[in-house]
Amino acid sequence: MKKAVFLDRDGVINEVLTERVKFVNKPDQLYLLPGVVEAIKELNAVFDYIFVVTNQGGVGLGYMKESQLITIHDYMKTMLRQQGAIIDAVAYCPHKPKSGCACRKPNSKLIEDLAEDYHVDLSSSYMVGDTDTDTDTDIIAGKKAGTKTVFIGMEDPLADASFPNLLQASKWMIQDQNGLSKTR
Template identity: 40%
Template structure:
């Protein structure tokens, strides 16, 4: 186990880029949310490894293929590099909702893959996403759930944690605000930086 590895798990659509009901099928359809690239860069510069855990059911629905998904991710990685950041790995579920897989959030299969790849426990690892299913998967994996109000739940900003969400969910305006809080907590508690 690598107990010293600092890890943050991010959702993609609605968390770091604008979500679309039509799915993100090409690099031209991928647009970063304001401040998101810089927020990831700040995590990297604070020593965090950033990984994505994303449902990509457009693959299972036949809306795009793996080459198109790779092109979107290549564009995302280049855009992030221009802001001085990086994503260490991308874990995605390619299945449609009716396929009954264990890797589609809210199931924690992607998180189990991350834990195995990095040889770590995910207990308390920050997981940042924009949906109930992100928070449910985070809780099932033992992660600390952080909801950003830039996607499916923009209406929750300033509200109490709603029923159905893990009770320890923290709600933030956006990824930048969440990163501010994570890095602020680390600064105020040196044990978190170890």
């Protein structure tokens, strides 16, 4: 079985709710957070796959078409690949918040479907996310899927570890895979 890192997109890979951008509805609104390229490159060297799993309710709410979202994800993957950082696949929920669909995090369907398609051992994989409004949707989704969980931001009691950014989190995940990590 393979090992993977599942990354939330907004707030983990790219800016959201900043002075430059509120939400990413077009490729030119996608700004990578500092250290993301280096972090993904480091993760690529240790893990079999790096995936993005993201709630994108803007499609269901009519702020963008699904084809625009796919263009944004293609742009993100190309931008990262040009710098040597590889995202193997992107899975997203296009439904409105509170629509009751099975794919929207905190449900774990996006993670579980990728794991099945790519033969990933979830118990030796990681879900990395941040806070989505008032709930820890990413961390809960990872827990439901059976991954270890890493929170980007201040301390999160539900997560296995918390770090201020993806670069620091990536170093911990690599050490954890090698049995050298110290929690949090």
